Amino acid sequence: MKRLVDLRFILKELTRSHPRIIIRDSHTHKACHPKNFTDYDTIKHEFKFPQISGHFNFAEDVLDKWAEKEKAGGRAPNPALWWVDGQRREVQWSFEELGFHSRKLANVFTELCQLRQRDRVFLMLPRIPEWWLVNIACLRTGTVLLPGTCQLTARDILHRLRTSGAKCVVTDEFLAPLVDEVAPQCPALNCKIIVSHSNSRRDGWRNLQDLMSHVSSNHVCVKTPRDDPMSIFFTSGTTGSPKMTQHSQCSFGIGLTVNGKYWLDLTARDVLWNTSDTGWAKTAWSSVYGAWIQGSCVFVHRMPRFDTSTVLETLSKFPITTFCTAPTAYRMLIQEDMSKYSFGSLQHCVCAGEPINPEVMQKWKQATGLHIYEGYGQTETVLIAGTFKGMDIKPGSIGKASPAYDVQIVDDEGTPLSKGTEGNIGIRVKPHKPFCLFTEYTGDPEKTAECYRADFYLTGDRGYMDEDGYLWFVGRADDVILSAGYRIGPFEVENALIEHEAVAESAVVSSPDPIRGEVVKAFIVLTAEYESHDKSQLVADLQTHVKQVTAPYKYPRKIEFVEQLPKTISGKIRRVELRKREWSTKPEAE
Structure with a gap:
């Protein structure tokens, strides 16, 4: 293994010095x-985050440093941001150009919108370059970014604006009317910026292009303490109202090194x-x-x-x-x-x-x-x-x-469990809480406290760890099906179903049963060639298939064919929606 690691290191250095060398x-x-080649044990043993004391700002300490390397010829000639729209329009910005535009926008925030450090900015934009500029401008000014999907309703927007107390909203001409519906109920909101390239005007809104044409590109980045709030993300809110998940300047700004470099x-x-x-x-x-x-x-x-x-x-x-x-x-x-x-x-x-x-x-x-x-x-x-x-x-x-992280499988009290035993997926937070964990659910100390048991943060997910240290996801804590004394994870049943050529997608949830308490039910989207097949025969075939692929007690006793599955904005299947639908009806005997 040592020789293999050394060879990979040599190859990495060769390609850094001579980028034309290609290995196939x-x-x-x-x-x-060859890039970040090594073995897992070496990564785990040697990995350390940079020690940051005092202040940290991703715009100045990371982005501007890459701009300096770019100017000195120390970086590959790729753009930093490369945007296309599928209609032959493209934007390619270097790190230096990102700096130029984001400094102008930072001056818009501070000079024209009178935003101050720790003020909150609510952002709803599709995948357009301005979304990235707002991200960086918030970093430069120390304002706290609150991203929102473009599929929010007026009610969703109202909840986010009122709960967060955001002083500024940045969106486009399609979503601006929804903001106007609720703005009178949001007293903290005093600056509305619209991103529009059609030169259209809207009462009460300031056009981003116009604003940036009136400010300088000279801006001094705010010195943000490392633990200052950087961003707040609203959770999906599958149970109750969405929570405000707050991250610090270092949490993502340094913590996501593990994502970028290794994963x-x-x-x-x-x-x-x-x-x-x-x-x-x-x-x-x-x-x-x-x-x-x-x-x-x-x-x-x-x-x-x-x-x-x-x-x-x-x-x-x-x-x-x-x-x-x-x-x-x-x-x-x-x-x-x-x-x-x-x-x-x-x-x-x-x-x-x-x-x-x-x-x-x-x-x-x-x-x-x-x-x-x-x-x-x-x-x-x-x-x-x-x-x-x-x-x-x-x-x-x-x-x-x-x-x-130190990840362990723990019981409901936070006690680590043995290998192969199902439990809660937890992250050790004592004696030292990892800085790359969220700071809090803002404004909700009770919800924040509920996440912790003994020395661990509980993710709310169930799983187990095998003898080799691999983790196996069973499901959300409330997704696990308890049927006649058996614990059944929906993902394992879905894995079995997807192997059948008739299944395009599936979602498995619990369904009430008068004898077993609850049973496995599968919602299935069929592939095109099976849509016209006899459904009763398909049910029997799929049940037999699952019994053969996994343990017989895990087979879906109920199957419903659907045209599509409910999903979140991010593409996750909303099992909670299917489960609520099942349990809202009275159990029927089979």
Whole structure:
């Protein structure tokens, strides 16, 4: 192993000095640049975050440093941000250009909007370059960013503005009317900025382009204490109102090093495309901090809705080396005829948001020659666990613990459990709480306190750790099905179902039963060729299939065929919605 690590180090140094040297995978013959190669145990043992005392600001301490390297010729000639809209319009900004534009916007915030450090800015924009500029301008001014998806309703917007006390909102001409509906009920809101390239005007709103034309590009970055609030993300709110999850300047600004360097395996030569919605923390993970910590190019496609042909064409046309999308998206992509496309630049594929089915991983590997490396984390954390380059992939496992955390399986009181025993996935927070964990649920100390048991932060997810240290996700704590004394994780049943050629997608939840208390129910989206098949026979076939693939007691006693599954903005299946629907009706005997 030592010799292998040394060889990889030499190759890494060679390609850094001589970027024209290309190494090809002996199995797939795809070009691949040796990057952060090492073995997991070495990463875990040697990994340390930089020690930051006093002040830290990502804009000054990371982005501006990359701009300096860029000017000195010390970085690959990739743009820092590369945006396309599918209609032949492109924006390519270097780190220096990002600095120029974001400083102007920072002056808009402080000089024209009178925003001060720690004031809150609510941002709702689609995937357009201005979204990234607002992110950086908030960093430069020390204002706290609150991202929101463009699919919010007026009621959602009202809750976020009133709960946060945001003083400024930045959005586009399509969402501005929704803000106007609720603005009179938000006394703290005193600045509304609209991003519009059509020169249209709206009463009570200030046009971003006009504002930036009246300010200088000279701006001195605010000195933010390392523990100052940096961003607040609203959780999805599957139970109760969405909570405000607050992160500090260091939490993501340094903490996501573990994502960018080890899981995404990025260098300054890479072009990363992450398809996440701008309202999801995953966009911060990969399309801001994780990528730019490594000096990589962030690639963005405007793509208002996920479209499989657009994704495959984009991966073929542009020099994208690293691709990140949700498991749902991979399930959609492998249903296309992928043999029509060539992925000559693609080197590394990852997914996050929910577990990915082994069958999907296998089909993607057959079509592209590439594995899908899974990552597991939350809005409250950086990467908790994942599969990293150089690790053996165990299909169905979410990988091993991130170097950032001590991850254990614990009981409801926070006591670590033995290997192979199911329990709560927890992160050790005593004697020292990791700085790359969220600060608090702002304004809700009770909810914050509920997350902790003894020495651990409980993620709310259930799982177990095998003898090799691999973690296996069972489900959300409230997703686990208790049937006639058996504990059944929905993901294992979904894995079995997806292996059947009739199943395009599935979601498994508990359903009330007068005898067993609850039973397994599967909601299934059929593939096109099976939509006209006899449904009663399909039910029998699928039940038999699950019994053969996994333990017989886990088979779905109820099956319902649906046209689509309810999903969150980020593409996660909303099992909670299906479960509520099941339990709102009276149990019936089979």
